[in-house]
Amino acid sequence: MNKLSTFGLATLFAATAVTSSFAQTLDKISIVVFGAPSLGAFLPPIIKAQKLDEKNGLAITFDERTPDAYTAQFNSGEYQVGGSAALLTVGLADLRGVKVTYLFNLFDFWGAVVTSRPEIKTLKDLEGKDLAAAKGTTNWVMFDWFARQQGVDTSKIAVVNTATPGLVGYALADRASGVQLWEPAYTSLMAKKPSMRSLDLKIKESWQKFTGTDDIPYLGVAAHTDWAEKNKPLIPKLYAAYKEAADWIVAHPEEAAKLIAPKGTPDDQKAISDLVKANDRLGLNVRWASSSKREIKAVYEAGRSIGFLPDYPSNATIYEGAKQ
Template sequence: MRSILAPILAASTILFCSGAGAQEKLTELSIVVFGPPSLGAFLPPIIKAQKFDAAHGLDITFAERTPDAYAAQFNSGEFKIGGSAALLTVGLAETRGVKATYLFNLFDFWGAVVTTRDDVQSLGDLAGKDLAAATGTTNYQMFRWLAKAQGFDLSQVKAVNTATPGLVGYVMADRAAGVQLWEPGFTSLMAQNDKVRSLDLNIAATWEKFAGSPNIPYLGVAADSAWAESNKETVSALYNAYHDAAEWVKANPDKAAALISGGKTDVSENYAELIRANDRLGLNVQWAKDVKDEIKKVYEVGLEIEYFPSMPTDATIYEGGGAR
């Protein structure tokens, strides 16, 4: 009897183990993102801590890079997926021969110009003065368009270019009449210096008039076009992981803020406030195809300010994805 049962039991064990192994096997992904503090670094710690990647069959490794290294390694194809993909940058990359597609949006655009000077009450008051900014960023490019829409010519200011992490320092040291920046740096700055004021850029009304929509697609997840076409199920799983993370963040602002800030109490409180309001954070996870018209309007901005030499094609807008 033992000789008959032994092979059967062994075979059953092999089948059981094979089944368990199949269930546990996850698709490994490497995604390049900006290091914190940045919008691209906002959701990765949530995805990993709450295991939203594993819940959708993925094992994601987030590789943090500086903006320059990010661009070089994504555009060269070293990383097939970029999680700090500014929409204008994706469009510009195509005009330079990079075949990438914007999979889905994570954050809508928001930016600000701040000052501590009494003689600066509006953008016009910056004429002839210094404006510190990370001029190579797409946030600054969108600001250029907003300034133009208000009738202010940025050639009237002396733009002082600095790296993104240095923007808060410029304000704290009062080294420029104005500083252009965005979240999460803005919230952190406002908590540190109660003399800081934000100038009115009239973002919502200006964009609504231009695009006929409140959505301003700004930063999301992009991928090599050929990879996206060959891995549609993985792309859908990736979207679901990010979407679940975003919903969890909105439902648990305090816990989310603690994870995003790495447990830094003062920063965590600021982030929790930012998440609750969401007007400046702009967390808005949507498939690219569902905001296609708005993406094209962002591309029109790129043309208008001569950031693009030509209009990016529809190939930069991922047409896949669907209902969850």
């Protein structure tokens, strides 16, 4: 073997060793999230495409599940970290003896009810009618609360329960009097069927009256308490990966839309980029749970007021290990 070949092999072996060493230094985290279209599936493709997990010393695997499967697998401990962690489901898990903690917020609350039926003009008109919804989600519970603030008897609404990916299909096919959904499904739907009408939930008005603030922390990343205690050094890295993904989306909305909706049409992708630019319905707001204690407790109070939460969740559900 000549000297050049020997040098080439040595260089190859050295590069392989460095790559192997780098891979070994990455801490692995498996995170369960809702399947697309959902807020929980909004940031993961950015994190992976931009390698923001690796940049922060992590190797994150995102596994998509339906809402019901997500709740079952996260609460059972099959997954120790959840990236579609809605506050009310975190609070309910705590009250059922599952020790979990809300690490940081990703999105503030926004939801909608859409309809094609001319006779449905207000939420009250849904009484005695059917409404397609993902009933296993916190977005549904929050809708229930907002509807009751308008005097709607939600027990008189026949709920057609479906997984989040099915909501857009129900609306497009006009298979129910209304459909309760949120972003990014709402934007996807309106891009396909702009004739759909959105009923007024009076979100800001009702929440301001109830809490004195417009701030509604809603969905973020949660973990089992014992995992959080054992992996404290990883949590700021996880937060950084998500925060950098959020910042990247804001700075590159058109590029982000192609990653978030890779199979979407140009119109679909433009709708996503417009959603990011406005951020009024998206509610992208990454912050530590510990910086929003008052607002989180207000969400718990809303859940308790309609009987979703039988009591107040413990303070341990609000992670205190890091602050902004």
